[in-house]
Amino acid sequence: MQTKRSDVNVRMRLSRSQSLRVAAVLEDFHSQLALLAVSFTVKLENNPHSLHEKEQMKKLIQDCHALSELLATICEELEENQTFTFLLKKIEDEEERKQMMVEHIRRVTKADFREKQEFCTKLEEELQNKHSLFERLVGEYAKLEVQQEDQNEKNKMIKRDKEDKLQMLQKEASDKEEMLNKQIKLVKERMERERHSHNVSMKFLQNQQEEMKQLEGMWEERTRTLRQAKAQELNDVRCKITLRLDRLMEMRRKFRVMEQVVMEDKEEQEKLQQEQHLIKAATKVQAFWRGCMVRKGLGIYKKTEEDKKSKKKDVGKKGKKKKK
Numbered sequence: 001m002q003t004k005r006s007d008v009n010v011r012m013r014l015s016r017s018q019s020l021r022v023a024a025v026l027e028d029f030h031s032q033l034a035l036l037a038v039s040f041t042v043k044l045e046n047n048p049h050s051l052h053e054k055e056q057m058k059k060l061i062q063d064c065h066a067l068s069e070l071l072a073t074i075c076e077e078l079e080e081n082q083t084f085t086f087l088l089k090k091i092e093d094e095e096e097r098k099q100m101m102v103e104h105i106r107r108v109t110k111a112d113f114r115e116k117q118e119f120c121t122k123l124e125e126e127l128q129n130k131h132s133l134f135e136r137l138v139g140e141y142a143k144l145e146v147q148q149e150d151q152n153e154k155n156k157m158i159k160r161d162k163e164d165k166l167q168m169l170q171k172e173a174s175d176k177e178e179m180l181n182k183q184i185k186l187v188k189e190r191m192e193r194e195r196h197s198h199n200v201s202m203k204f205l206q207n208q209q210e211e212m213k214q215l216e217g218m219w220e221e222r223t224r225t226l227r228q229a230k231a232q233e234l235n236d237v238r239c240k241i242t243l244r245l246d247r248l249m250e251m252r253r254k255f256r257v258m259e260q261v262v263m264e265d266k267e268e269q270e271k272l273q274q275e276q277h278l279i280k281a282a283t284k285v286q287a288f289w290r291g292c293m294v295r296k297g298l299g300i301y302k303k304t305e306e307d308k309k310s311k312k313k314d315v316g317k318k319g320k321k322k323k324k
Contacts, residue, residue, distance in 0.1 A: 002276045015082065016082060018082075019078040019079065019082040020078075022078055023075045023078040023079050026074055026075045026078070027071075027075055029071055029073070030068050030071040030072060033067050033071070034064075034068055034070045037061050037064035037065060037068070038066055040057055040060055040061050040064070041061060042274045043057065044057045044058070044061070050125070070086075070087075070090060073086050074086055074087055088219075091212065091215070091216070094212070095209075095212060098205060098208060098212075101205070102202075102205050105198070105201060109194065109198050112194065113191070113194075116187055116190075116191055119187065120184060120187060123180050123183060123187075124184075125183055126180065126181050127177065130173050130176060130177065133173075134169075134170070134173050136164060139170060144158075144159070144162055223296065
């Protein structure tokens with residue numbers, strides 16, 4: 001039983017948002033039931049009612065309080081565990097209680113009916129015994145009358161005494177017979193009332209059982225729709241996950257291609273920078289070497305005598321200009 005309930009809890013667990021929505025609706029019902037109970041109590045206290053109406057009002061108030069407590073426990077379970085197993089457990093307990101009540105009523109009614117039948121049979125046997133006693137007394141009285149015809153005064157006195165006793169016995173027998181008839185009538189009326197109450201209770205229990213079956217069907221339909229919706233949501237989530245995985249794989253592939261292009265470009269730039277550094281170094285070396293060759297007059301830059309003379313003249317002219 002516990003494993004079944006645990007499986008039901010796992011299958012019927014709601015999401016956090018759904019459990020909060022259901023809890024909000026149940027809290028609204030809880031507040032409405034509280035207002036209804038308060039209105040019934042105010043009507044019961046202020047307005048005069050008959051005894052039957054007062055009992056009905058008290059029963060309605062008790063039902064409102066019981067329903068409000070049930071809704072409060074269901075709200076707590078939804079907020080904490082996102083399930084409503086307490087309601088299913090309550091329904092099962094209520095069905096078991098009603099079945100036990102029906103069986104108890106059947107046993108009690110059968111036992112009462114048997115007891116009353118036995119009591120009626122006993123009363124009928126007593127009545128038959130009284131009738132037989134009365135008939136026997138009548139026979140004895142007839143015999144005594146036959147015997148008393150031979151006797152005169154003595155028998156008359158005895159006859160009077162016997163007649164008085166017989167009248168008393170007849171009166172007692174008639175009184176007892178009337179009393180037994182009244183008791184039998186009362187017992188029959190009581191049995192009829194109990195039979196009527198038994199039929200009414202059976203109809204009430206059958207109606208309650210049909211209502212519980214309808215509620216069970218409604219909850220099964222609701223759970224079926226919830227399961228279908230959750231399955232659809234799960235399929236949608238799986239489709240989205242697959243699409244995102246495909247997109248992620250495509251982005252990773254593009255990233256690898258771009259990274260490879262960047263690396264190749266970086267290598268080419270490094271090669272170009274190395275070539276530029278080499279070219280700059282070569283040009284610097286060539287410039288330095290040419291400068292050395294020019295200054296020292298080496299190679300093609302070797303100075304002739306005419307160049308030396310013209311250079312000396314230029315130096316002399318520059319010195320004169322400075323003196324001036």
